[in-house]
Amino acid sequence: MENFTPVTSLVGGILIGLASFGLLAFNGRIAGISGITGALLAPKAGDVGWRLAFFFGLVLGGIVMGALQPQWFEYGLDRSVATVAIAGLVVGFGTRLGSGCTSGHGVCGISRLSVRSIVATVTFMATGAITVFLFRTWGAS
């Protein structure tokens, strides 16, 4: 547990909470990243601008933080390109099928005490933990 970072993780979490609240309070929208991104792939008139702006904000944040703190953007895991690509496919498909990811279900949904979001979060945490356990046990990459 040498990498335990409760303070920065908490500060980051508070920023995520404030960002999500801003989107809700001013625009009336839930900050669910898979939903915001997924709907951009099937754009509906009058519903594109705010999604594109949020997505662009994420991109801008990545560019700025990547330049300022490159050590926060190291992959670090021993995974093949094929594994990462398969994981991406599964995450893209799964988050759309399950109507949300860590942001929409894990933060916004749990805060609304939505039973669907609580069940979704428990489910993806559980399958994530099982996957990590099996991957480590088998020593694959």
Add this chain to the structure above:
Amino acid sequence: MGCIVKEIIVSLVSGFTFAVGLAVSGMTQPTKVVGFLDFLGDWDPSLAFVMGGAIAVYLPLFRWVRNRERAFLGAKFLIPTRKDLSPRLIAGSALFGIGWGLAGFCPGPAIVAASSRMSMGLIFFVAMVTGMLLFRAFEFASQPAPAPVKSS
């Protein structure tokens, strides 16, 4: 300044702040994500503080702002109302968790990492968008065909 423009500025600032939060929190470092999910190994509980911090802010503010008729810029609140625990919800979340554990990325951090030009982040992001497009095709294929239009 029109409300649409203001809404777009709010979205941009929200997305930017969200990305900074993800970077500061450690969510853009897949080693930390996998360390968090490794309950049975050398568990790193840091990322529990991310979700905890975000919920500690969002939960009370949500309850407060929800009493309003409309959002500050005049839009209606668009908040999910479904309560059913559908097979899709469970299966989709289960799949998401598998991918999350495999590569250590969920959608937000993947977008942010790709933007920082981390190569694995870019690969994951392109694959993720492909997966979302596959879902669209799947949904399109699984919908019943529209009723034929009667010609008179």
